[in-house]
Amino acid sequence: MRGEPPASSPALTPTLSRERERAQEAPLLQVDGVSLEYRTPERVVRATHRVSFDVHAADRFVLLGPSGCGKSTLLKAVAGFIPPVEGEIRLGGQRVTHPGPDRIVVFQEFDQLPPWKTVKQNVMFPLLASRTLGKKEAAERALHCLDKVGLARFAEVHPHQLSGGMKQRVAIARALAMQPRVLLMDEPFAALDALTRRKMQQELLALWDEVRFTLLFVTHSIEEALVVGNRVALLSPHPGRMRAEVNSHGFSLASLGGAEFQGTAQRIHDMLFEEEPEEAAA
Amino acid sequence: MSAAVPPIRPEYERTLEPFTEVPLERTLPLPARIWAQAGVRKGLILIVIAVLWELAARWQDNDLLLPTFTATARALFEGLASGELIEKVRISLAVLLQGYLTGVLLAFALTTLAVSTQIGRDLLDTLTSMFNPLPAIALLPLALLWFGLGRGSLVFVLIHSVLWPLALNTYAGFQGVPETLRMAGRNYGLKGLRYVLQILVPAALPSILSGLKIGWAFAWRTLIAAELVFGASSGKGGLGWYIFQNRNELYTDRVFAGLAMVVLIGLLVESLGFKTLERLTVRRWGQQR
Numbered sequence A: 001m002r003g004e005p006p007a008s009s010p011a012l013t014p015t016l017s018r019e020r021e022r023a024q025e026a027p028l029l030q031v032d033g034v035s036l037e038y039r040t041p042e043r044v045v046r047a048t049h050r051v052s053f054d055v056h057a058a059d060r061f062v063l064l065g066p067s068g069c070g071k072s073t074l075l076k077a078v079a080g081f082i083p084p085v086e087g088e089i090r091l092g093g094q095r096v097t098h099p100g101p102d103r104i105v106v107f108q109e110f111d112q113l114p115p116w117k118t119v120k121q122n123v124m125f126p127l128l129a130s131r132t133l134g135k136k137e138a139a140e141r142a143l144h145c146l147d148k149v150g151l152a153r154f155a156e157v158h159p160h161q162l163s164g165g166m167k168q169r170v171a172i173a174r175a176l177a178m179q180p181r182v183l184l185m186d187e188p189f190a191a192l193d194a195l196t197r198r199k200m201q202q203e204l205l206a207l208w209d210e211v212r213f214t215l216l217f218v219t220h221s222i223e224e225a226l227v228v229g230n231r232v233a234l235l236s237p238h239p240g241r242m243r244a245e246v247n248s249h250g251f252s253l254a255s256l257g258g259a260e261f262q263g264t265a266q267r268i269h270d271m272l273f274e275e276e277p278e279e280a281a282a
Numbered sequence B: 001m002s003a004a005v006p007p008i009r010p011e012y013e014r015t016l017e018p019f020t021e022v023p024l025e026r027t028l029p030l031p032a033r034i035w036a037q038a039g040v041r042k043g044l045i046l047i048v049i050a051v052l053w054e055l056a057a058r059w060q061d062n063d064l065l066l067p068t069f070t071a072t073a074r075a076l077f078e079g080l081a082s083g084e085l086i087e088k089v090r091i092s093l094a095v096l097l098q099g100y101l102t103g104v105l106l107a108f109a110l111t112t113l114a115v116s117t118q119i120g121r122d123l124l125d126t127l128t129s130m131f132n133p134l135p136a137i138a139l140l141p142l143a144l145l146w147f148g149l150g151r152g153s154l155v156f157v158l159i160h161s162v163l164w165p166l167a168l169n170t171y172a173g174f175q176g177v178p179e180t181l182r183m184a185g186r187n188y189g190l191k192g193l194r195y196v197l198q199i200l201v202p203a204a205l206p207s208i209l210s211g212l213k214i215g216w217a218f219a220w221r222t223l224i225a226a227e228l229v230f231g232a233s234s235g236k237g238g239l240g241w242y243i244f245q246n247r248n249e250l251y252t253d254r255v256f257a258g259l260a261m262v263v264l265i266g267l268l269v270e271s272l273g274f275k276t277l278e279r280l281t282v283r284r285w286g287q288q289r
Helices: A014-023 A071-079 A119-129 A135-148 A164-177 A194-211 A222-228 A259-273 A277-281 B030-035 B038-060 B069-082 B084-116 B118-131 B136-147 B151-175 B179-187 B192-203 B205-233 B239-248 B252-283
Strands: A029-039 A044-055 A060-064 A086-091 A103-106 A182-186 A215-219 A231-236 A241-247
Touching: A029 A071, A044 A071, A044 A086, A044 A231, A044 A241, A060 A071, A060 A222, A071 A103, A071 A182, A071 A215, A071 B179, A103 A164, A103 B179, A119 A135, A119 A164, A135 A164, A135 A194, A164 A194, A194 A222, A215 A222, A222 A259, A231 A259, A241 A259, B030 B038, B038 B069, B069 B084, B069 B252, B084 B118, B084 B151, B084 B192, B084 B205, B084 B239, B084 B252, B118 B151, B136 B151, B136 B205, B151 B205, B179 B192, B192 B205, B205 B239, B205 B252, B239 B252
Parallel strands: A060 A215, A060 A231, A103 A182, A182 A215
Antiparallel strands: A029 A044, A029 A086, A231 A241
């Protein structure tokens, strides 16, 4: 069973272990009263309104909500792509102002891997671009991380020769290699078929068991939220506001279909659809 | 009314033996494999064209208007053997490369400016819509006034013919780079020139390559045309001058040899230069089929 941040220290992430000691006092990532807006040619639309939540080290924090609740926009704001119009986002007490390699994003789209680089070069790319490591060390770490996601055999292959699931594995390996302070995932498995998706969830949890990274995960699937996360934040749509935070550390893929799991899923379902009963039927 | 109910059929399970009935892979027959070579197919097209040319010329039977393929080939070999053609090609290529490379550099600078600033975008927009429709040859009289008879004027019109189409293509390519890829690049902390060189340029390479090809063709056309127009008064003319001179002296076979030289260099650059570049980059990366 997956619990709260454990004591065992992983070999891969020395920076994270230090953070975990502080985890009990202060949250690693604080989203504090954040309002986000985006512009269309005619008007300015409010995507989220005064959203606040805390993510602690080694959390698997899930943002869950129907489309239009601004969860992806929120993730992009944490990544530093969109500045908040109100409130602020703090990572380790420091205000987030621009994109940076301490918050690596795994996107939903398969075209996030530059096609001109081989799988190994792709994993090395952020390490070299951010000048974190030299070429040799970067190559070693890339191979190590590819091995973790089971793609060591495909290191010299170009991304277009991979399947969708394999491309997402490369993106995850690339993110892990950077050892970011927060790993951001924007519906990373949404474009995959159901069987591959389940397998990827399982692998992600196994990776977390081993590495204990801090994860902020966006999804629109209640089931995925409960399985992947240890804490689930529910957002209401138009604009996105915090509706609830639910603990889900007791659930794993093995609890699918169990009475307690079904109960929580039903509770979340009711909270998400209470205002628009006609959409619940659709 | 009772709805139709499908019958309930028994389940079954089979254990499958290893598959040995037919070999899993077969090699294609030899003719199919030969035909699969692009070089073979294109060579065949060239041979057909040469034969048609030869037939048409013999039927026409007038060496002044249309020399035969064999006569042209002979003139070409004589020109190459005497070194005269090679010298002309060398002169033309030297000027061509100078203008082409300068044009490419300028186009890159202009598009880099255009992706990073609003005013750069407006500058590129305005300049390309003003100058792209302007034929390079129309600028030649002006260039002759400014730079005199010679290399300077040629390089100037060459830059003009390469810069605008390449800048347009490159910029269109930059615009087409997927948002996810851009965000991934910025996510790694890439900015400014590093961002352009490490993300935008490789991602837009298919468009950039086609811009380079168009620019190369435009450069050749402009160069030959410019040499035809004023090569007569320049002491050291290139291929265009060779064609012009031989036309004046009614050596039609040499005129054809000069034209064939232009065509051959075009084929060579396309098949050895650009095709190789494409094979090593965009095809290998799966950006182009």
